[in-house]
Amino acid sequence: MLVSPNPHLHSKTTTAVLMRDVVIALLPAVIVSVVFYGWKELLVLAVSVLSCVLVEYLITRYCLKKASTIGDWSAIVTGILLALNLPTTTPWWVVFIGALVAIGVAKMTFGGLGQNVFNPALVGRVFLLISFPTYMTHWEIPQGLFGVDAISGATPLGVIKEGLMQGASVPELMAQHGYSYSQMLFANIGGSAGEACAIAILVGFIYLVARKVIKPWITLSILGTVAAVSCIFWLANPAQFTDPLFNLLTGGLLLGSCFMATDYVTSPMTTKGGIIFGIGIGFITLMIRYFGSYPEGMSFAILIMNSTVPLLNNWFHQKKYGRA
Amino acid sequence: MSKRKLNIFTKGFFKENPTFVLLLGLCPTLATTTSAINGMSMGLATLFVLVLSNIVISAIAPLVPDKVHIPVYIVVIATFVTILQFAMQAYTPDMYKTLGLFIPLIVVNCIVLGRAEAFASKNGIVDSALDGLGIGFGFTMSLTVLGLVREILGSGSAFGWKFISGDGLLVFVMAPGAFLALGYLMVLFNKIAKKN
Numbered sequence: 001m002l003v004s005p006n007p008h009l010h011s012k013t014t015t016a017v018l019m020r021d022v023v024i025a026l027l028p029a030v031i032v033s034v035v036f037y038g039w040k041e042l043l044v045l046a047v048s049v050l051s052c053v054l055v056e057y058l059i060t061r062y063c064l065k066k067a068s069t070i071g072d073w074s075a076i077v078t079g080i081l082l083a084l085n086l087p088t089t090t091p092w093w094v095v096f097i098g099a100l101v102a103i104g105v106a107k108m109t110f111g112g113l114g115q116n117v118f119n120p121a122l123v124g125r126v127f128l129l130i131s132f133p134t135y136m137t138h139w140e141i142p143q144g145l146f147g148v149d150a151i152s153g154a155t156p157l158g159v160i161k162e163g164l165m166q167g168a169s170v171p172e173l174m175a176q177h178g179y180s181y182s183q184m185l186f187a188n189i190g191g192s193a194g195e196a197c198a199i200a201i202l203v204g205f206i207y208l209v210a211r212k213v214i215k216p217w218i219t220l221s222i223l224g225t226v227a228a229v230s231c232i233f234w235l236a237n238p239a240q241f242t243d244p245l246f247n248l249l250t251g252g253l254l255l256g257s258c259f260m261a262t263d264y265v266t267s268p269m270t271t272k273g274g275i276i277f278g279i280g281i282g283f284i285t286l287m288i289r290y291f292g293s294y295p296e297g298m299s300f301a302i303l304i305m306n307s308t309v310p311l312l313n314n315w316f317h318q319k320k321y322g323r324a
Numbered sequence: 325m326s327k328r329k330l331n332i333f334t335k336g337f338f339k340e341n342p343t344f345v346l347l348l349g350l351c352p353t354l355a356t357t358t359s360a361i362n363g364m365s366m367g368l369a370t371l372f373v374l375v376l377s378n379i380v381i382s383a384i385a386p387l388v389p390d391k392v393h394i395p396v397y398i399v400v401i402a403t404f405v406t407i408l409q410f411a412m413q414a415y416t417p418d419m420y421k422t423l424g425l426f427i428p429l430i431v432v433n434c435i436v437l438g439r440a441e442a443f444a445s446k447n448g449i450v451d452s453a454l455d456g457l458g459i460g461f462g463f464t465m466s467l468t469v470l471g472l473v474r475e476i477l478g479s480g481s482a483f484g485w486k487f488i489s490g491d492g493l494l495v496f497v498m499a500p501g502a503f504l505a506l507g508y509l510m511v512l513f514n515k516i517a518k519k520n
Contacts, residue, residue, distance in 0.1 A: 097493070105504065130500070131493040 015113070018264070019073035021213045025204035026080050026259065032200040037088045047092045049079030051099035059108045074113045078102055081121035081259060085192050085252065085299070086128070087139050094135050098124040118306045119266045122256075122299045129299075139192070155195075156250045157295040160242060169239035174246075181245055198254050205258040214262045218274040222257040223248060225282025233290065241290060252298040253285065266306045273312035280305045332451055336458030338520075342435045343466035343506075344513040349435040352426045353467060354502040360483050363471025365419050366426060367464025371457070372408055373430050377401045378444040378456035385445040397440045402431045435463060473505050 034041050056075040060068045069075075082102055086095060102124030110116045129136045139155055156179055163173040208214045226247050233241040247253065261267060261281055268277050281301045288297025342348045349370070357363040380400050388396050409427050412420040420427065430436065439459055444452040475481055478496030480488035495501045 109507075127495055130498065131495040133494070 015072045015074065018213055019077050021208065021211050022077050022259070023073060023080065025208045025213070026077070026084070028200040028203045029084060029197070029255070030080060032197040033084065033088075036197070041083075041088045043092065044086060044088060044090055044095055045080065045083040047095045048083035048086075048099055049076055051096045052076070052079035052082065052103050055100055055103040056108065059104060060112070064108075069112060072113060075103060078107070078120045078124075082124045084255060085121060085125040087136065087192055089138055090128075090135055094128060094132055097131075098128045101127045114265055116265055117309070118303055119260050119263050122260055122303055126299050126303060155295065156246070157289060161289075161295040164240065170242055171238065179246075181249065192252065195250075195252055195255060198249050201254045201258055208258075208262075214264075215271065215274070217271050218262050218267055218278045219257045221275045221278025222253075222261060222282040222285075225279045226253060226286055229283060229286050233286075247286065247289065251289070251296040256298040256302055257281070261302050261305075266309060268309050268312040268316065270313070270316045273309075273316040276316075277305050277309065277312055280308065329451065329454055333454045333458040336455070336460070336462035337465065338462075338517060340459070340462070341466060341513070342459055342463045343470070344510050345517075346435075346438075348438060349433050349463065350506075352429065352433065353470065354499065354506065356423055356426050357467055357471040357474055357502060358497050359475040359479070359481075360468055360472040362419075362422055363467035363469075364464060365416075366423055367460070367467040369408055369412070369423070369427060370430055370433060370435065370463055371460030373401060373404045373433075374436050374439060374460040374463075375453055375456035376404045377436060378439055378452040379449055380404075381440045382444040382447055382449050382452035393445070394437075394441075397437060397445075398431065401436050401440070405431045435459065470502075470505060470509060473509065474501060477501070477505070 030045065034045070052075045053070050057068050057070050060066050060070075079099060082098055083095070086098065102120040105127075106118050106120040106123035107113065107116045137158070139158075156177070159177055160170060160173055164170070168176075205216075205219065209216045227244045230242065230244045230247045234243045257278075261278065268274050281298075284301035284304055285297045288294060288300060294300070336342065338345075340346060343350075343353055352366055352370070356366040377397075377400050381397055384396070384400075385393075405428060408430070409420075412423075412427060439455060443455045447455070472482060474496045475483075476492070478492045478494060478501060480486060480490070480492040493501070496505060
């Protein structure tokens with residue numbers, strides 16, 4: 001374990017307080033997703049959170065025979081993030097398997113909170129994406145709280161990828177499907193629940209930064225890298241590559257960069273390390289979107305960069321005060 | 325069979341299990357265990373090469389100059405692998421196609437060369453044969469168990485007998501699932517081994 005050099009300050013902040021703040025910051029996104037997608041989304045959220053907490057309780061109590069650690073709220077955060085990363089139509093037992101993998105494999109196998117290398121919610125999501133491609137790529141267009149007839153449809157990123165493979169150009173596809181930026185900013189695009197509304201995620205992000213729970217550098221460097229790199233590609237060939245604003249507002253980019261790349265345990269400890277970490281995530285995400293076979297690469301990018309965190313912590317460790 | 329000979333035979337199953345304890349031959353272990361049958365076939369193929377090469381190497385070891393002993397052992401092992409390859413191609417062409425490249429790769433399998441170096445070159449013919457059988461069956465057992473676990477989780481079947489309709493957790497048929505299954509089986513194996 002790495003401990004920052006002297007001087008250390010005492011503070012009343014505990015893991016539980018920080019994690020509770022993250023839950024509060026996620027509330028706008030949760031409320032908006034339930035309003036847009038209706039009770040089905042509430043069911044996915046409930047199953048995900050309850051099974052994460054239950055799995056953590058059972059493992060700490062009966063496998064490790066220690067005091068249970070569910071009081072630190074971290075399992076709840078993982079549960080909410082996992083649910084926000086899944087399509088609303090995911091069956092409950094698939095959600096449960098995701099929670100089991102997230103907590104059981106990605107977190108408790110490594111020794112619990114603070115020792116996991118990879119973000120648990122993302123490991124759960126990617127496990128499900130590879131294991132159940134049919135459930136995990138069946139998206140729904142939001143129909144509102146009381147909407148009955150669900151319409152299934154592809155995400156904007158999926159539509160563009162599919163269309164490009166069939167030889168259409170980006171502006172054609174955008175016009176054909178009527179995508180507008182205000183729509184992406186406020187809602188009503190197909191995708192997993194947490195991707196529904198960009199504004200709700202940004203509100204939560206500003207709350208976290210204002211409460212000093214997270215520093216904004218990782219998020220800003222991801223968004224900056226995606227904007228800058230996609231700008232170069234877009235200016236070079238606007239028929240083949242999507243524009244920067246489209247890339248910033250679609251897919252899991254905002255949710256991932258605000259809430260999952262900034263996870264304390266799996267991100268670098270210093271600002272410099274964090275910026276490099278963010279540049280890596282932004283670049284890999286964009287390369288997968290532009291050239292990969294999956295339409296979206298945010299979760300893969302974060303997991304890949306998670307594995308470089310020990311190295312980044314080693315390169316950019318904090319300078320000691322005084323003479324060495 | 326004397327107790328010492330029995331010990332040479334049984335150590336390959338638990339105390340020196342090549343997969344779960346020595347972690348040898350991981351490349352074929354991870355790559356070929358997509359189903360129980362595939363895992364077992366790979367294990368049996370390795371067993372065949374292991375026993376025969378152990379016997380021949382223990383017989384010729386005193387005659388081989390020390391400087392060239394590795395090339396000589398490799399030639400002996402490669403001979404038996406070639407025999408195996410032709411035999412499989414002739415009698416089990418489907419399995420030969422499934423295992424593909426991993427059959428010729430038995431030549432560089434570290435279990436085979438490891439047993440030649442560590443055991444067969446220093447012991448008699450009977451002991452070396454027993455050692456090859458023990459380690460070989462240990463390897464076969466591990467690969468079958470790993471293949472069975474991956475097949476049950478990944479395709480919902482056991483030894484080709486399907487008990488659910490549709491797919492299982494597809495990840496277990498792919499490479500990440502191999503690492504996951506091997507890791508958790510190792511935990512289980514060590515827990516059982518510690519208890520005894």
